[in-house]
Amino acid sequence: MKRKLLTLVMINDGSRVLLGYKKRGFGAGYYNGFGGKVEPGETVREAAQRELVEEACISAQDLQEAGVLVFAFDDQPQPWEVHVFAASSYVGEPAETDEMRPVWFAHEEVPFDSMWADDPIWYPYLLRQEHFRGVFAFQQTTKLVWNTMV
Numbered sequence: 001m002k003r004k005l006l007t008l009v010m011i012n013d014g015s016r017v018l019l020g021y022k023k024r025g026f027g028a029g030y031y032n033g034f035g036g037k038v039e040p041g042e043t044v045r046e047a048a049q050r051e052l053v054e055e056a057c058i059s060a061q062d063l064q065e066a067g068v069l070v071f072a073f074d075d076q077p078q079p080w081e082v083h084v085f086a087a088s089s090y091v092g093e094p095a096e097t098d099e100m101r102p103v104w105f106a107h108e109e110v111p112f113d114s115m116w117a118d119d120p121i122w123y124p125y126l127l128r129q130e131h132f133r134g135v136f137a138f139q140q141t142t143k144l145v146w147n148t149m150v
């Protein structure tokens, strides 16, 4: 089955991670990395870079593939395939946009209670810079019901 391709960029400077407070739309009220849809005619990597500029006004210099997250929802047939990238250096200064308010968090202070339920499961791999692949099933797109990290 064709999957919906999405991107997520995590800026990790080794001791802190830059998260965006989502001000509206899907996931509003949660902290997350920066990302969005892959448009026709662009690669996943190009889409990741574009969304980072649009949402946080910075351009990553050392974007690396960090992992892939697949989400199956019980209220929609098409699974999501989220390509997660990590970067430690960027050009520009993180700035608030209509979508996102950028905030730095120490690795030990990541606000998981204001984030998607899958995040605590894969962040440890991200912070240890180990490539991860996870498959998640969500009920009513809010309650994580099952997960396997492969």
Ligand SMILES: CN1CCN(c2cc(NC3CC3)nc(N)n2)CC1
Residues within 6 Å of the ligand: 006, 007, 008, 032, 033, 034, 035, 036, 037, 071, 082, 116, 117, 118, 119, 138, 141
């Ligand atoms: C533009 N994308 C949307 C999806 N997204 C997600 C999703 C997610 N869980 C899924 C149950 C929703 N968990 C994180 N951390 N990010 C990344 C950005």
